[in-house]
Each structure stands twice: as C-alpha cells, then as structure tokens.
Amino acid sequence: MQAEIDILENDILEKYPEVLDILLRDHTTQQNIFWATDNYQELGNEFQFHSQIKTTSITGDNGHIIMPRVKKDKDLQQSRVREMAEVFTPSWICNAQNNLIDNAWFKIDNVFNTESTLPDGTQKWEVNRNKINFPEGKTWKHYIRDTRLEMACGEAPYITSRYDTTTGEFIPLENRIGLLDRKLRVINENVDDSGEWLEAAQTAYKNIYAFEWQGDSLLLAREAMLITFIENYSFKFGKEPLLKSIQYIAYIISWNVWQMDGLKGVIPMSCGAKKTETTTLFGDVEVKIEECEGCMKDNINKHNGIYCLIKDWGNKDPETGRKGRKIKFIDLLKK
Structure with missing residues (x-):
C-alpha cells in the first residue's frame, strides 16, 4: 500500500494509461477541468486562472506542481484561506460528523468506531474490529447504495481519509473513516469473489458525490478516491485490479466529483x-x-452561466437508452 500522501501524476501516467486524462475530464464542458486559481500563473500560459489543466502541464518536469495543501508553502496556504476560504478539517472532526450520519442510518451509535479524547486533549477514535452488523430490514447492499454528498470538498477528507489534511499523517486503510472508506469496508467484509467485489465497489462509487471550485483540489480529491479503490482491491485480493476496472472507476469519479460554484450551480466564473x-x-x-x-x-x-451536469446512474438516459441519465445538479434542488 502506498504510504505517501502525495499521489504523483507521473506515477498515474506511467502505471495506468489514459486514467489521468479521464480524471481531468469535465463532462459539462466536454473539456478538462480548469485551474480556477491564480496560484500557478507565474508558471506560464497553461497555468492561468481559466486555463484547462492538461496532462502535459502536470507531468514530466511539472509532476510535483499539484500537491496536498499540507505540503504547500505556508504563505500559500494562508493566501488560499483568505482568498477562497480554503479550510481543511481534521480527520477526527470528519469522523465525528460521519458518525452522526451513520448513527441515524443504523439507529445505534459507534457502529464503525468509538471517539475518544486522550489525556493530552488529542482527539482519536478506536475502530470497531468486528464485522459490521446491519439493522433489521437493511443489509450491506442498502448501505453502499445510500447516496452521500460532500459539498465544497477540497481534497475530499469526508469521503476518503487516506491522510489527515491538517497534519499530513497517513492513515492506514483499516483505520479510515471516510464515507467511501466505510462503504468499501463493508464490501470487503461481505464479498469474496473479485467480480462481485468490483460490481459492489462500482455501486459504492456511483453513490458518492462531491463538488469543488478549485481545479487543483478537485484533482487531488479525484486521485485520492481512485487510489483508495486500488488500495482496497489490493488489500482484499493481494494484487491490483485490471486497468479496465481502474479506468471505469476513474470514469465514475470524473462524473460524480465535479467542478462547480456551489452557490450558483454553474461552472465557476461562467456567469x-x-x-x-x-x-x-x-x-x-x-x-x-x-x-x-x-x-x-x-x-x-x-x-x-453553464449549469453543471451530473449523472443519475440509476435511471436510463433517454438519448442512449442505457443507465446513467445526465441531469443538471440544480434540478435536484427542486425536488
């Protein structure tokens, strides 16, 4: 398992052909996601606020340009806080809030872990090592189909907790607390056939959504979700999934985690x-x-502006007749 928190674009490009291109895709504009920040503009024309993020711009000699916030220069961190209200949440808070969701869903507390405070005031959690039990009338299949959304997701710490976004501490797979981490845990506990596991994982990913304004943070979130898939499959089966499976998960992520002005429902700066x-x-x-x-x-x-499209994976697209209907995100707000 990769214990380094910074997922290198050069590694993705080399190991998983076409995957980085998929992760950079914006399905609303049919182009790539764009920077939506001035933090990189001194690097040249391809790094301006409205410039699309291209594979060639973030690989090769530029392979270390995009990095988690905790690894960025302290002055840059503060400027992003001032200009974009970029604030990252400690993992223990993400865990506590995710626990509230599961407390309501399971109708009991401390299903996945128990929160605790050490004598020095440090907030931690103790993982429940037993197989997760489900309430009457619900199964693990209901759980992975339960739809969850992280708003203004940044690097998506509520979805997958590969590392604490405030300290940079790597979190082992068995101790993770994200919304997606929990879905994958119950899949690992209930499915032993690799084909069934992949199908269940795809269902889990299709029911996790998030949006983010800044292109670099959005890519970090997408990459974290992708590597989480690979890590869990490797943990379960002792080898990495096939490239076509990785590419399909990347495709799901590229639809479900999208670039948007959350106050307007449109592509940032498009109106x-x-x-x-x-x-x-x-x-x-x-x-x-x-x-x-x-x-x-x-x-x-x-x-x-350009209203953002997402995919409703459970309903048929009237144009193609296949499952996966394109809808405007704001249409969900009318229901």
Missing part, C-alpha cells in the same frame, strides 16, 4: 454580464450588455 452585438438594418452595430439575473436576484435558477 455574469454578457455582451451581444447586433447589426441594424442600416449597418449600425448595437451593443447590448445583459446582466446575470441569477447574480442580481440571488436566484440559483436564473444564472446565465
């Missing part, structure tokens, strides 16, 4: 004043500036 030019009958050019109604009225349904 605002729009200028249109029309030529009159007499050849004069008239310029019209149309403000974004959604921004002016604080109405999430009235923005003129």
